[in-house]
Amino acid sequence: MNTNEIESDLEDDYWNDTLDEAGNKIPSPEPKDYDDDDINKKRKTVKQNNFRFVDPEDAKFEKLEIDLGRFIEDVRQLGVTASDPGDNANDIIRMKLRNIANGLQHMNEISNQFMNHQIPIKIFDFVDEMKNPNVYSKAVFEETDAKNTEVNGKIEQYKKYKAMVMSKWAEEMPDAALQYMLLRKETDTDKDPSFL
Known part of the structure; x- marks a missing residue:
């Protein structure tokens, strides 16, 4: 098993894309200022296209939950790889450590979006x-x-x-x-x- 196969096997889990009940991909929210007219227009468009409207505030928490899940999964996979090293284990461990460091940095960057929530x-x-x-x-x-x-x-x-x-x-x-x-x-x- 080469490094690419191991990486794809480790990354091929349910954290890759989040889907709602209807199978639609939940978009990653970007912090934006929405006014009521924009939201109402989006809701009408979404209803016409048979898509589910995702409130930006709810999507922000769903995105955080997904990111935390990925982070937890990376830590779990790092533990599995470190406890049972095989061929190219050092490369996989380095990659997972990089992912964990990037995840921590990302969590630090987005933490200000959640400061007003107690x-x-x-x-x-x-x-x-x-x-x-x-x-x-x-x-x-x-x-x-x-x-x-x-x-x-x-x-x-x-x-x-x-x-x-x-x-x-x-x-x-x-x-x-x-x-x-x-x-x-x-x-x-x-x-x-x-x-x-």
């Missing part, structure tokens, strides 16, 4: 625990739902407590309680009702 710190805990980062959003929704349920329960308890205090106060001092409720109704019409 990543929650907790997602790194998921990755460290060898969990799928896509499960993170589900975990956050479940945690938020649990907190909302807890807060709603507290709000209901405060409302019940307020009603109980008001009823006891109305029994002990009916005139003062009536004045308070009338005054409270006047101020509640100006703003959202409070919980207490």
